[in-house]
Amino acid sequence: MPADLLIRMQGIDKHFPGVQALQGAQFELRPGEVHALVGENGAGKSTLMKVLTGIYQRDAGTIEVDGKRVEVPNPRAGHDLGISMIHQELVLAPHLTVAQNIYLGREPRGRLSFMVDDKAQVKATADLVARLGLKLDPSAKVMDLKVAQQQMVEIAKALSMDASVLIMDEPTAALTDTEIEELFRIIRSLREQGKGIVHISHRLDELRQISDRVTVMRDGQHVDTVETGSVTIDDIISMMVGRTIFEESPHVPVDAEEQPVVLEVRNLSRGRAVQDVSFQLRRGEILGLSGLVGAGRTELARLIFGADKKDAGEILVHGTRVEVNHPAQAVSIGVCYLSEDRKRHGLALGLDVENNVALASFNNLLKSFGRIDTKRTAKAAEQRVEELDIRTPSIKQKARNLSGGNQQKVVIAKWLTAEMDVLIFDEPTRGIDVGAKQEIYHLLNELAAEGKSILMISSELPEILRMSHRIIVMCEGRLTGELTAAEADQERIMTLATQRESVAQATS
Amino acid sequence: MQSAATRAGSIFKSDAVQKFLALGALVILIIFFTLASPYFLTWSNAQGVFLATSVVGILAMGVTFVIITAGIDLSIGTVMTLSAVMTGVFVTNLGLPWGIGIVAGVATGTLMGAINGTLIARFNLPPFIATLGMLNIARGLALVISEMRPIYFPDQPEFNEAFMGSFLEGFGLPDLPNLFFVFVAVAIVAGFILSKTVLGRYIFAIGSNEEATRLSGVRAMRYKASAYVLSGMFAGIAGVVIAARLNSAQPAVGFGYELDAIAAAVIGGTSLAGGEGSIFGTVIGAFIISVLTNGLRLMDVPQEWQTVVTGCIVILAVYLDIIRRRRQG
Numbered sequence: 001m002p003a004d005l006l007i008r009m010q011g012i013d014k015h016f017p018g019v020q021a022l023q024g025a026q027f028e029l030r031p032g033e034v035h036a037l038v039g040e041n042g043a044g045k046s047t048l049m050k051v052l053t054g055i056y057q058r059d060a061g062t063i064e065v066d067g068k069r070v071e072v073p074n075p076r077a078g079h080d081l082g083i084s085m086i087h088q089e090l091v092l093a094p095h096l097t098v099a100q101n102i103y104l105g106r107e108p109r110g111r112l113s114f115m116v117d118d119k120a121q122v123k124a125t126a127d128l129v130a131r132l133g134l135k136l137d138p139s140a141k142v143m144d145l146k147v148a149q150q151q152m153v154e155i156a157k158a159l160s161m162d163a164s165v166l167i168m169d170e171p172t173a174a175l176t177d178t179e180i181e182e183l184f185r186i187i188r189s190l191r192e193q194g195k196g197i198v199h200i201s202h203r204l205d206e207l208r209q210i211s212d213r214v215t216v217m218r219d220g221q222h223v224d225t226v227e228t229g230s231v232t233i234d235d236i237i238s239m240m241v242g243r244t245i246f247e248e249s250p251h252v253p254v255d256a257e258e259q260p261v262v263l264e265v266r267n268l269s270r271g272r273a274v275q276d277v278s279f280q281l282r283r284g285e286i287l288g289l290s291g292l293v294g295a296g297r298t299e300l301a302r303l304i305f306g307a308d309k310k311d312a313g314e315i316l317v318h319g320t321r322v323e324v325n326h327p328a329q330a331v332s333i334g335v336c337y338l339s340e341d342r343k344r345h346g347l348a349l350g351l352d353v354e355n356n357v358a359l360a361s362f363n364n365l366l367k368s369f370g371r372i373d374t375k376r377t378a379k380a381a382e383q384r385v386e387e388l389d390i391r392t393p394s395i396k397q398k399a400r401n402l403s404g405g406n407q408q409k410v411v412i413a414k415w416l417t418a419e420m421d422v423l424i425f426d427e428p429t430r431g432i433d434v435g436a437k438q439e440i441y442h443l444l445n446e447l448a449a450e451g452k453s454i455l456m457i458s459s460e461l462p463e464i465l466r467m468s469h470r471i472i473v474m475c476e477g478r479l480t481g482e483l484t485a486a487e488a489d490q491e492r493i494m495t496l497a498t499q500r501e502s503v504a505q506a507t508s
Numbered sequence: 509m510q511s512a513a514t515r516a517g518s519i520f521k522s523d524a525v526q527k528f529l530a531l532g533a534l535v536i537l538i539i540f541f542t543l544a545s546p547y548f549l550t551w552s553n554a555q556g557v558f559l560a561t562s563v564v565g566i567l568a569m570g571v572t573f574v575i576i577t578a579g580i581d582l583s584i585g586t587v588m589t590l591s592a593v594m595t596g597v598f599v600t601n602l603g604l605p606w607g608i609g610i611v612a613g614v615a616t617g618t619l620m621g622a623i624n625g626t627l628i629a630r631f632n633l634p635p636f637i638a639t640l641g642m643l644n645i646a647r648g649l650a651l652v653i654s655e656m657r658p659i660y661f662p663d664q665p666e667f668n669e670a671f672m673g674s675f676l677e678g679f680g681l682p683d684l685p686n687l688f689f690v691f692v693a694v695a696i697v698a699g700f701i702l703s704k705t706v707l708g709r710y711i712f713a714i715g716s717n718e719e720a721t722r723l724s725g726v727r728a729m730r731y732k733a734s735a736y737v738l739s740g741m742f743a744g745i746a747g748v749v750i751a752a753r754l755n756s757a758q759p760a761v762g763f764g765y766e767l768d769a770i771a772a773a774v775i776g777g778t779s780l781a782g783g784e785g786s787i788f789g790t791v792i793g794a795f796i797i798s799v800l801t802n803g804l805r806l807m808d809v810p811q812e813w814q815t816v817v818t819g820c821i822v823i824l825a826v827y828l829d830i831i832r833r834r835r836q837g
Contacts, residue, residue: 055723076725091723093716095783096709104713105724107706114705157724 005067006031006165006196007052007083012061014047014220019404019431021047022220025061029165029196034187036207036228037200039217039240040460045200048217049167053085054078065165084163086154086171094143098136099125102157128160132186148175155183159190166190167198170293172206184210202292202459203498204233216240237490241462259283261319262453263335263422265304268313273299275477277313281422286444286454288468290461291497296477297457298340301424304455305337306330317422331360336420338411340427340457346411347399354381354395356410360418384413388443405436412443423447424455429463441467461490475499529828530776530792537796541803548806551682557795557802558684562691563588563750565794567769568776569698570742572790573735575773576702578715578782579635581736582766583624583642584743589762590646591617591747596659596757599667606667613751614744620646621740625733639736647763654759661755671752687749694745699787701738711735715782771818772797775825796821 007029014022022044029035037045050056052063054072063070065081072078078085092101099121108124110117125138134152142150151171158166168187172180187197187210199211207214207228214231216223216239223239259282268277273296281287291297302308304315306324314321317333324330327337339345347356358365358377365380367373381395390409392402399410408428415423428444429437444467448454458464464471471483473496481496541548567584574581591613599609620642627638661667671690674683702708710731713721722728746765751757776793778785797818804814 075723076727079725087723091717091720093713093720093783095716096713100709100713101720104709104721105726107709109706110704114707116704116706116709 004030006065008062008064009048009052010062012048012051012063013059014044014051014056015059017403020220022051022058024221025217026222027052027215028225029198031164031196032191032194033212034191034197034199034210036211036214037198037217038202038204038207038214038236039223040462043217043240044220045217046169047220049085049169049198049200052078053083053167055085079161079163082162082164083167084158084161084165085167085169086158087169092142092150092153092157095141097139097141098129098145098153098156099138101142101153102128102160104157106161124160125156128156132156132159133182148179151175152179155186159186163195165196165198167200169200170202171199172201172203180206204236205498207236208233259285262317263304263455264316264319266314266316268300268303268315269311270299270303270308271311273477274303274310277474277479279472279479279482281453281455283453284448284451285469286448286456286467288464288471289455289457289474290459290464290471290493291474293459295474295497297474298426299477300474301337301426301455301457304330305335305424307337331418331420334419334421335424336360336415336418336422337424338408338415338426338428340430342404342407342411347407349400350398352396352398353385353390353392353402353410354378356399357381357384357395357413357417360414380417381413384417388413388416389439403436404432405439408432408436408440409443412447416447420452422453422455424457426457427459428456429458429460461493464488464493465490473497530789530796530825534792534796534799537799537803541799541806545803545806548803553802553806555684557798558688558691559753560798560802561794562687563746563753564765564768564772564797565691565791566694566742566746566749567765568772568790568794569695569787570739570746571766571769572698572773572776572778572785572787573702573711573738574635575770575778575780576711576715576782576785577732577735578718578780579628579732579735580639580770580780581621581624581739582636582639583620583646584739584746584769585762585765585767586643586646586650587617587620587740587743588747588750588765589757589759590620590650590653591744592751592757592762593650593654593659593747593759595748595751596661597653599661599664600659603663606661606664606670609667610748613748614741617744617747618737618741621737621743622733624740625736628736629729629733635736643763643766650759650762654757656759658759659757661751665755668752668755671749672755687753690745690749694742695787695791698742702787707731707734712783715779715784717783768797768818769794771822771825774822774829777829779829780826793825 005028007027009025009027012022012025025044025048027037027048037049039045047056051058052072054075054077057073063072070081072081093104096104102125103121108117108120109115122138129136129138134156136149136152136156142153145153155171171183175183190197201207211228213225214228214236215225216236218240261280262283263281266278269275277300279287289297289300299308303310304324306326306329309325315324316322317335322333330336343349348359354377358380361380362372365373365376378395384390385392385395388409390413391406399407402410425444429440432440444454444456456464456467465488469485471485471488471493472479473481473483473493475497480499483492547553567588571581571584594616595609595613598604598612599606624639624642627633628635671687672685674685677683702711710721710726710728713726714728714732718728750761772793773785773790774780774793775796776786776789776791778790800818800821801814804817
């Protein structure tokens with residue numbers, strides 16, 4: 001192997017229950033380069049980097065650091081190899097101060113070796129923060145900081161380790177333009193110091209600004225590694241999505257105008273997360289809701305479902321104004337929400353398929369004295385298993401033991417049994433294998449054809465484009481536009497999804 | 509400027525408020541009982557309050573470490589009993605010097621804590637279950653080992669004397685038992701561990717975000733187990749103290765103390781959700797409980813009702829904690 005590589009990973013396999021997350025994945029990093037790692041959600045970028053940092057253990061493959069084969073059995077071993085990672089989801093201890101978080105696990109010791117030298121820690125943090133040109137109070141508790149500031153703490157923490165390899169997993173998702181500029185300034189100075197930087201991001205426009213090379217991943221596999229200067233963003237996108245999954249004939253657009261409006265939302269607002277959002281959803285329609293992470297899509301869905309309290313606005317179902325202050329009320333008027341985190345919010349993992357399917361409908365499946373009519377629940381479950389082609393040995397199988405795709409089908413079966421009219425899907429295919437995705441898409445189309453109304457939140461542009469009859473786009477809590485299936489393309493959606501307040505004001 | 513504002517803000521919002529709240533509540537209770545009973549503020553009654561606070565307080569400080577990690581230790585009451593019995597066995601049955609008896613008592617508690625810690629950190633048992641099991645194990649062992657009879661210390665009255673005597677008296681000062689100074693010393697050590705040492709820092713970090721702590725390269729498992737070892741060790745110390753105070757190891761006393769101790773920690777601002785708490789707060793919490801019990805007894809409130817009141821206070825304290833955290837967002 002060439003001596004000038006910091007990192008070389010080859011043939012990496014990683015399997016999670018129900019999902020082959022990585023398959024023969026490879027990656028290399030030179031000193032003094034910013035290497036962008038891109039791919040759709042679920043392509044395996046974060047998983048690959050977590051294998052490198054010792055958070056996950058690979059099933060197969062080799063890892064070389066500075067030309068030597070290494071094992072990374074735990075995060076500590078990763079640190080010792082000079083690799084540090086800034087995680088997508090913030091991993092800070094909110095009750096501790098900025099300084100305590102930055103030096104967690106590496107506290108400067110006092111006179112006795114088991115004592116923490118808090119003064120030295122605060123001073124080191126102040127120096128570090130000043131050197132990076134950040135504005136952070138070392139003694140402030142992390143829980144009192146804004147999200148962007150917390151992100152800066154993560155970055156400062158990673159940089160304080162003097163690592164030779166720095167991995168950043170979507171570091172800019174929560175940052176404003178000026179904060180991103182600041183981060184890029186820091187990245188450039190690290191590059192000059194000969195460090196290797198891995199930059200995982202969904203914002204392809206950023207890549208051109210900051211990266212030297214790009215590695216594209218798809219479905220857990222390596223697609224290509226190219227010099228950033230030699231390709232266009234379109235090239236990268238086609239490498240990211242270029243799979244055969246979209247070969248099936250595209251959706252049949254419904255003649256939406258003729259269908260009655262089932263759900264209408266007017267001026268819905270909650271804090272900064274959702275601001276003055278209005279839209280209509282018709283019978284038999286799949287309405288795609290697109291936007292970047294943090295645009296307020298899930299927050300909007302939770303407002304409609306009554307999981308959070310709205311500040312203002314109204315919700316109409318079949319033309320009648322309804323009060324939805326609790327998910328139970330939403331369900332009673334036929335609106336349901338299918339969370340992206342099925343395991344936590346969608347399924348009772350320890351219960352069997354039968355009970356999961358009946359979970360939202362027990363009130364309609366009773367016999368005398370309030371006893372559950374198990375004959376009917378079994379029948380309902382059998383019927384759904386058949387209809388939705390849920391692959392399970394029997395309806396007595398525990399939901400935990402099903403694959404991601406079949407778990408999703410069980411959640412859908414639950415709501416179909418409860419006779420819902422409006423289904424709000426939040427990332428319906430997240431964490432689901434490619435083949436199973438196809439089935440979920442097929443199912444969504446069938447549901448729409450049967451007259452159900454679907455609001456589909458998705459971060460995967462190809463998914464949105466392929467499935468939606470109509471697309472609405474959010475950015476920073478506001479609705480920035482609506483597109484018909486015919487006029488929508490990735491570029492138009494991305495333009496709307498990045499239409500920040502500042503930009504909008506400048507153009508209007 | 510901004511930093512000063514943030515710091516003031518964070519102090520105002522977090523632990524300090526509950527600490528002052530608890531301290532304020534203690535002062536109000538003392539004033540109330542002073543007015544309600546002429547006997548409350550007498551020296552002999554104050555001595556009784558100090559003695560009662562010492563045992564529950566030591567237990568409460570130990571369990572504070574565990575609660576800050578977002579865990580719980582239900583076994584401390586009966587581990588205390590078992591430790592007292594072991595002290596009795598070493599001193600009376602085996603006839604060893606009472607100094608060795610103290611070591612045996614503390615070691616017993618520490619060992620039980622180490623078993624709890626191993627079960628919870630290494631084998632991933634839920635703390636509630638593991639320590640509930642230990643509660644019964646320790647209770648049973650205490651009865652078996654003592655053959656269900658109290659063990660007295662007839663041969664070594666020095667043991668009782670060392671804790672219940674008062675070195676202050678020798679200086680012509682009020683006769684506050686030495687036991688109280690054991691309590692103060694334990695509090696100082698506990699406070700030091702929690703706020704000044706690496707162990708204390710990791711205990712907070714684990715309670716605040718265990719995953720973040722692990723990802724920072726801290727051997728979180730080991731430090732989590734250490735919290736239970738400390739809790740057991742403090743229960744051992746409490747066992748020695750209660751044996752000395754009663755001048756006997758009572759195998760049936762101790763069950764139920766864990767609830768008072770946990771209540772003291774929670775009243776003192778230790779969050780059951782983890783990440784927050786202090787030894788100072790726990791000490792105040794322990795005083796609140798003992799003052800309350802003592803005062804109500806002086807007012808001839810039946811014991812059953814005293815328990816009801818303590819229960820209400822705990823619920824109130826936890827509710828205040830929840831409101832406070834909700835406001836923090």
